[in-house]
Amino acid sequence: MERDSKVVPVNAGNVAERASLSGGPLLAESEPSPFRIVRPDGSSPFVFICDHASRRIPQSLGSLGLSETELSRHIAWDIGAAAVTERLSENFNATAAFQNYSRLVIDCNRCLEVFNSIPSISEDTLVPGNNDLGEAERQVRVDEIFTPYHNAISQILDDRAAQNRDTILVSVHSFTPLFKGFQRPWDFAVVYNRDPRLSHIVLDLLGADGDLNLGDNEPYYLSDETDYTLPVHGEQRHLPHTQFEIRQDLIETPKQQSMWADRLTDTLKRALEKLNKGNI
Template sequence: MNYGGSPSLLLASTDLSPVLEHNPAGRSPFLLTCDHYGRLIPSPLGDLGLPESELVRHIAWDIGIAGVATKLSDLLGAHLIAQPYSRLVIDCNRPPHVASSVPLISEATTIPGNEGLSREAAELRRTQIFDPYHRRIDDIIDERARQGMPTVLVSLHSFTPVYAGIARPWHIGTLYHHDKALPPLLLKHLRAEGDLVVGDNEPYAVSDETDYTIPVHGEQRGLMNSGIEIRQDLISDQAGETAWAERLACILGEIETTLRAEALI
């Protein structure tokens, strides 16, 4: 295990861009985001002092959601904007000023590479990973508006089946705060599936202090929006990813029809 101190340049020339995009020409009204798509660590940071057994766990990324998001993007013809770097480097769904933005502990695991981090080092993570990702989302929303394209923001996540020793019964959850249009439709369609335990703001609820993507890009921009959380054991292989992408594509397609019929998009 190793981790760097406070490099002056966070992303080396061999490191991946902090913004991944799939299907950028997609014309769907749904704009998909995936804040915890990947688990990469910038090479100057080594492994943050963690063994690989920790870096493959849910603390580092949203297991399975990358496959779901990419497949869903293809099925809907929707633009996907995703973050390939681990939430342990900087959490791109947390306001930068909160302690969990660069976590010292995740669940019960201490993150050595985040201990004693200087203000400058934390700022480097924000300016080179967090900011480009969210700036791109902003730019795409602006561009869609200029083109007269409606935008419905869907933020895709996954959650661990057991957290801090407590089992979570939900198969999927809809996460929201102020939007009264999209979340009720999602809940209605998910419950109509008949074989799902559906969380209504479970296992998490959206707030300005615990979230960033939905409050900033959805609520502040006046867009219909919702987060979707899928339990990780259901999407732990390609078959599960495909099944859930297909299920969500059908549901979101039906919702699009409803929104258009009601002249909401």
């Protein structure tokens, strides 16, 4: 994290409160909070969210039965997404929220009812530590990771609404270039459902440059049945929003991450001008 980032401390009286979590059956007191908030008082209308920022597994779960090689792959996290989000937050002086545990523990961008909320298989990899979980074992992951993370985002948005601040949500993800044998051709994509305004303007601005293979709801699309973060925090609040998907081999190195973040900073600045002018 850059030296001037403002991180909410884990104590009473702010959205990083986790007194009720300390010493719980999943996370030890010595382990990180389920989430990290940077620049909580950021001046930008943008709020960045990174659901799959980390590949960390709680100590109580060991390695979920997976090798270090598997835990380094895209199945455990969105490679490069956290670093891009960090720089976007820095560039805009914007609040950003990061989820601190692997999507293999619980996927914080999935509805709890779907099969891959806690996946027993990811792509073609079996996850032994997620097999045959009882209801109590599943619920503790909800209680100690999923719910606190989304409560933190809700608190940020509630506070901004109470202050009559404009808010634009941008969720940052990355995707693997090869999935189940299919070579994905896209360099970058936007994902949306009912509200395409910001997504379409981002596509138009990047498309005008002519150097990118752009995905429009590819390789993923947003839906109420599978996704959680933007349907709940964006659509239900009627906030402008979009989800960025960057091919992970394009943001593997710090240089690539900075380049993409800076390019998207420029794109979002121009998109904001169009939003403010009511052109979409």
